[in-house]
Amino acid sequence: MSDEHPMHRIIRLKRYEQPPEGYFDDFLREFHRRQRADLLNPSLGTLILERIQAVLSEIRVPAMAYAGAAAVAVVASVVILRQPGVSVAQPAFREVSYTQRPITIENLQPVSFKVEPRFDSLYSVPTPPPAAGNDSPRSF
């Protein structure tokens, strides 16, 4: 154990080395004096730090936050799109010729579903033989 080491007893004698009597009574007064001196004559570092804090406190944080978030989003998008292997599918375009005559329906005849009698021969449907005693032709 280190407690029992012979050097422990010898070195422990150094605890008798004490500052002059009354030193610690004066120490607190000296501490207060230095604190007042620091307030009256702040160091350059303290002045710079206080100035930075003052500037930061004046910045509108929400506006900066929005701007920062937008900037980050833009940068992130650019980075992602520039990565190798990432390609954006282009839509396939079909050539369109504007020399083709437009199709109009103005000159088309209206479609009639009425079947004229003269076309009966074309659209005739084989009919069963007329029943006996019924000579009138069938028409659609």
Place this chain on the structure above:
Amino acid sequence: MTADPENQPNNDPELVARTQGGDPSAFDELVVRYSPRLYGLIYHMTSNHEDTHDLLQDVFSKAYRSVSNFRGKSSFYTWLHSIAVNMTINFLKKRNRRSHPSLNDPDSNIENDPDYIAATSNGDPTREVSMHELQNKLNAAMQKLSEDHRLVVTMFDIQGIHHSEIAKILRISEGTVRSRLFYAHRQLQNSLHEFKKK
């Protein structure tokens, strides 16, 4: 003087809370409570009274400025000692190595300490060592140690801080504390072999 924080009536959290609330008198109480211990820690590292005084003032100034950031994850005792250790190490790195030691006189109680009597006579009445000779030899032996080793010797041997508390202050494992103590004691033994008790 033991530095065991567990042996103290510990109202540090209350004093810290009052300081954080803007009551400087609460911090004064902390200064009064901890200045003797921190003085010892810094003094035995620097071996110079004037350096210790200035450094100790700086330690409490820094602690006062930073106390608003103290969240109580460790004890105030550990937190304050960590500040003192870091500032002392930084100071020693910058300090001119030719700086002369400025040692405090041992108080009169040392003459009644059996370890002092044993060390100065060493069982041989014809070979008596004066108090100042002993002090100078102890100091020289301490200054030969590396800063890491001197720290653990100061905290454990001189200030009586437990291994576990030293480990927290230095943010190292207890095993490392014990290992450093072992090697530091061995080195001290080589420097102070004439005082080794038989």
